[in-house]
Amino acid sequence: MxxxxxxxxxxxxxxxxxxxxxxxxxxxxxxxxxxxxxxxxxxxxxxxxxxxxxxxxxxAERQARALIAVASGKGGVGKSTLAANLAIGLARAGRRVGLVDADIYGPSQPRLMKVEGTRPDAIEKQLIPVATPHGVPILSMGQLVAPDQAIAWRGPMAAGALGQLVEGAWGAADTLILDLPPGTGDVQLTMIQKYRPAGAVIVSTPQDLALIDARRAIDLFAKAGIPIIGLVENMAGYACPHCGTVSDPFGRGGAEAAAAELNIPFLGRVPLDIAIRTASDAGEPPAARDDDRIFAPIAAQVAGWLQDR
Ligand SMILES: Nc1ncnc2c1ncn2[C@@H]1O[C@H](COP(=O)(O)OP(=O)(O)OP(=O)(O)O)[C@@H](O)[C@H]1O
CATH class of the missing domain: 3.30.70 (Alpha-Beta Plaits)
Incomplete structure (x- = not known):
């Protein structure tokens, strides 16, 4: 052509x-x-x-587009890592996926998806998502502000900027993964109420404290009437970089038990593995690899949920 x-x-x-x-x-x-x-x-x-x-x-038909929120009760538990890998895993499972990085406090998706330093074009004020090497276009708060600029926006400003991302020119995308800011404050609640995700994936680490925070996150969605797709336990067990053996310094089974108790599905465990960090930092999330056995099963469950709803 x-x-x-x-x-x-x-x-x-x-x-x-x-x-x-x-x-x-x-x-x-x-x-x-x-x-x-x-x-x-x-x-x-x-x-x-x-x-x-x-x-x-x-x-001009309205795309029946499902928005999936990835959320955590507190920062640093691997929410962005999971969001990136889930987006890639869903794309590999045949969905047309876009990724919205709404983490105003630490937008990391441009780095994870290997498009650091890019800025989206706009047509008539509508942002055009940036293509990535992983087949998942993205729009990120990090593309709207300078990388080293502390983002201390108030709720209404954040919601306004997020609107521009969610309402970007997503074209044929049938699924949007929304990487929410960590925590369960007003910013998150406003975003959830305004954009009404089809469902939410909650990320937690095995420690009790993180689980208490995760419960708050679950509560936030419950209040807004958004279904919880399930809980992912991240940094669950330590994968030895030398022999690959997984040990459990923080105990095992806590998140799974909490999910059962809260009556929400448990989607799987992601080990604390230096390879996950180095690959993610290099813009090569593990889900992009053919031999990924960690994120693919989690993405498959989310794909199944989307299909059945
Ligand atoms: N399973 C894992 N094994 C090793 N490192 C991990 C794992 N999950 C996440 N990390 C690393 O932990 C750090 C925090 O992860 P990430 O940015 O995904 O967390 P977050 O919950 O989105 O944090 P924030 O609150 O800053 O948005 C990153 O350096 C990431 O590479």
């Missing part, structure tokens, strides 16, 4: 346009979801200019 035409169309319509061969003509499918009639007409005209003679089809 004519690469120049594809590039010219992308320049005016971003990810809203899909260019394909249509017999001996070129066909462009334009997703006008969310555009006003004048905006849609203007974009259609621009695409026709960019691809003279092409058949342009404008679609």
């Amino acid at each position: 004519d690469k120049q035409v594809t590039a010219a169309v992308a320049a005016v319509a971003g990810t809203r346009a899909t260019v394909r061969a249509d017999g001996d003509r070129i066909g462009v499918v334009l997703d006008a979801t969310g555009l006003s009639a004048p905006e849609r007409d203007a974009m259609e005209a621009a695409v026709k200019m960019a691809a003279p003679g092409a058949r342009v089809i404008v679609t």
Whole structure:
């Protein structure tokens, strides 16, 4: 296909346009979801200019897009790591996934997804998600502010910026993973109420304290009427970097027992493994590897949940 035409169309319509061969003509499918009639007409005209003679089809159905919140009761438990790996795992399981990094206090998805330093373009103020090498486009708070700038936003500002991310030009994505800020304060509650995720995945470490925090996170979703998809126990057991043996310095089974007690599904354990940290820091989350046996089963359960709901 004519690469120049594809590039010219992308320049005016971003990810809203899909260019394909249509017999001996070129066909462009334009997703006008969310555009006003004048905006849609203007974009259609621009695409026709960019691809003279092409058949342009404008679609505007609302995508049935499921938003999945990844949350934790406190910071540093591996919520962002899980969100990145879950997004990649779901994409590998056949879903069209986008990743929204709403962690205003420590947006780390650009690094995890290997697009550090990128900034999203915008069309008519709508942000265009940034493609990543892992097949999961992202929009991150980290792309909207300088990396070393402390983000101490008040609730309404944070919610406004998050709106721009969630309402980006996600095109055909059927699933959005939302990496929430840690904690259970007003910022989180506002976000949950405003964007009403289809379900939530809670991340906790095995320690009692983290579990108490996790219970608070579960409570927050329960209050808002959002179903809990399940609990993931991170840093569960220590994987020896030399022999691979997993030991349990913090005990074993606490999170699983807590999940049973709270009547929510237990989605699995992720060991504390230096390889997970180094791979994630290098922008190569383990879920992107064919031999991943840790995140794939967790993603499969979330995919199953999405299918059955
Ligand atoms: N299972 C694991 N094994 C080893 N290191 C891990 C594991 N999970 C997360 N980490 C590391 O722990 C650190 C914190 O993880 P991460 O940023 O995902 O946590 P978070 O809960 O999102 O934190 P924050 O509160 O800053 O948003 C990172 O350096 C990450 O690479």
